[in-house]
Amino acid sequence: MSEERRGAIQSVDVGILRFNRELGRAEILLHKRQNPDEPYFGQWALPGLVINGDTQDQSLEAAIDRLLLSPKVGFSVSHCEQVVTVGNAVRDPRGWATTTVYMAMVDDSVEVEGDKQWVDLVAVSEKKFLLAFDHNELVARIRGRLAGKFRYTSIGFSMLPMKFTMTDVITLFSVVRGANPAKGKTSIVQRVKKMIEAQLIALTDETVQLAMGRPQYLYLKLKPEVIFEFDRALSDD
Amino acid sequence: MSEERRGAIQSVDVGILRFNRELGRAEILLHKRQNPDEPYFGQWALPGLVINGDTQDQSLEAAIDRLLLSPKVGFSVSHCEQVVTVGNAVRDPRGWATTTVYMAMVDDSVEVEGDKQWVDLVAVSEKKFLLAFDHNELVARIRGRLAGKFRYTSIGFSMLPMKFTMTDVITLFSVVRGANPAKGKTSIVQRVKKMIEAQLIALTDETVQLAMGRPQYLYLKLKPEVIFEFDRALSDD
DNA sequence: GTAATAGTGTCTCTGAGACAATATGAT
DNA sequence: ATCATATTGTCTCAGAGACACTATTAC
Numbered sequence A, B: 001m002s003e004e005r006r007g008a009i010q011s012v013d014v015g016i017l018r019f020n021r022e023l024g025r026a027e028i029l030l031h032k033r034q035n036p037d038e039p040y041f042g043q044w045a046l047p048g049l050v051i052n053g054d055t056q057d058q059s060l061e062a063a064i065d066r067l068l069l070s071p072k073v074g075f076s077v078s079h080c081e082q083v084v085t086v087g088n089a090v091r092d093p094r095g096w097a098t099t100t101v102y103m104a105m106v107d108d109s110v111e112v113e114g115d116k117q118w119v120d121l122v123a124v125s126e127k128k129f130l131l132a133f134d135h136n137e138l139v140a141r142i143r144g145r146l147a148g149k150f151r152y153t154s155i156g157f158s159m160l161p162m163k164f165t166m167t168d169v170i171t172l173f174s175v176v177r178g179a180n181p182a183k184g185k186t187s188i189v190q191r192v193k194k195m196i197e198a199q200l201i202a203l204t205d206e207t208v209q210l211a212m213g214r215p216q217y218l219y220l221k222l223k224p225e226v227i228f229e230f231d232r233a234l235s236d237d
Numbered sequence C: 001g002t003a004a005t006a007g008t009g010t011c012t013c014t015g016a017g018a019c020a021a022t023a024t025g026a027t
Numbered sequence D: 001a002t003c004a005t006a007t008t009g010t011c012t013c014a015g016a017g018a019c020a021c022t023a024t025t026a027c
Helices: A062-070 A121-125 A137-150 A157-158 A166-175 A185-197 B060-069 B121-125 B134-152 B153-161 B165-177 B184-198
Strands: A009-020 A025-032 A048-050 A077-087 A097-105 A116-120 A163-165 A200-210 A216-221 B011-019 B024-030 B049-050 B079-088 B098-105 B115-122 B164-165 B201-206 B216-221
Touching: A009 A062, A009 A137, A009 A157, A009 A166, A025 A121, A025 A163, A025 A166, A025 B164, A048 A062, A062 A077, A062 B024, A062 B049, A077 A121, A077 A137, A077 B060, A077 B079, A097 A137, A097 B098, A121 A137, A121 B165, A137 A166, A137 A216, A157 A166, A157 B024, A163 A166, A163 B201, A216 B153, A216 B216, B011 B060, B011 B134, B011 B153, B011 B165, B011 B216, B024 B201, B049 B060, B049 B216, B060 B098, B079 B134, B098 B153, B098 B201, B115 B121, B121 B165, B134 B153, B134 B165, B153 B165, B164 B165, B164 B201, B165 B184, B165 B216, B184 B201
Parallel strands: A009 A097, B011 B098
Antiparallel strands: A009 A025, A009 A048, A025 A116, A077 A097, A163 A216, A200 A216, B011 B024, B011 B049, B024 B115, B079 B098, B164 B216, B201 B216
């Protein structure tokens, strides 16, 4: 899109997150760059777009909405917030470039194909899966923000499906924080109970049976849009 | 600067904060717009500059450094962090404009004059002191970020002078949070004690005597650059 | 002495976190 | 029964926060 532009490039990028129950991991949506005239053609990157290229956006948020509706994403998200803005002269071979990075979450596990892919968040943030531009760094920033918010808010629940198990919550929290699953297990269970009291979550009588062990109860999100703030933080590591 | 530019305007703005012991209030540095060819001439605004106008910046951080060295500020700060980026088609009469907002703090109470002024942070954030552009909103965002960080970090100490009293801390926390000074007083005292244990602060034998009442002990910052993270938050209101 | 403000002590209570104990399926 | 995993229960402890009490100045 509009390679003739002289000035600085301004863009928005979004890291869309979900929890994959089968694989027990957090995943981020990546997009394979399709334009042979653009740098990093054929490589994986965060979905993003240049602002005020072909289309005139009214605001950063409007640009994000346009991105979410575009084929690079194509589904709606349950939560979206701005993470950081990175701008410098070296991150884009075309010249000075600024991007404002958002993170978003999905409730229902949308499956994707072709030029889209769900990839392990931890692998990407630790550069075991290389992305275009400085996008590995951006993903690391997203994971950092996520881990920080996990400590004192219920934001993690936004990336779980509408029905989830206690094990899902514990697994999600431990992989994002890079900690042992047993770490703070009691606290997480307490937090879910708090959220049940606050009518944000309900315990259903449905269960999920794995190959081995006791079946797990399913919990249901009642108010997926509400982010709960806890007045004590989970531990750091 | 460079009114001929066609594309979007990109800028950085900074809210520099300090605590005024005499007036017992948090203050933000404002700058009076000097260029008659620019919008909002003569009005007060956050210090800011257009990126890649006359000067080529290497990064957003380099632009902030240039701003801090420029006459619009002209002194160094003890802490600086990015708060938010706002971009839309209506905030600047010249057209689409994006600004990345930083907040910064000063240790020592630098006095300013002429086109610079320290103004009550709460008054500005509540629009009792009107600024150019959407800068009142930006200041409100800064205050919100500040109040949030006050809850679970020691960031507030960055805007106190190197030597401060317990009353300073309590006053600062209460005005930023918009709460009664007695609220959480015990907790704040506890936190200072924790920071003394951690060798970040020392109790001196110097005292400050006001017109009435018992004199106050002075505390000294030992490691002003270290931000302490508490594992429990202060209350919300 | 009194007024005013600073600093300390005591108490309660919530919630993190470790760990043990029990429950419920498959085989 | 045994194994594997889920769920519940028990205990400790740090720290928020309210409030009462004591200390130190000026007048």
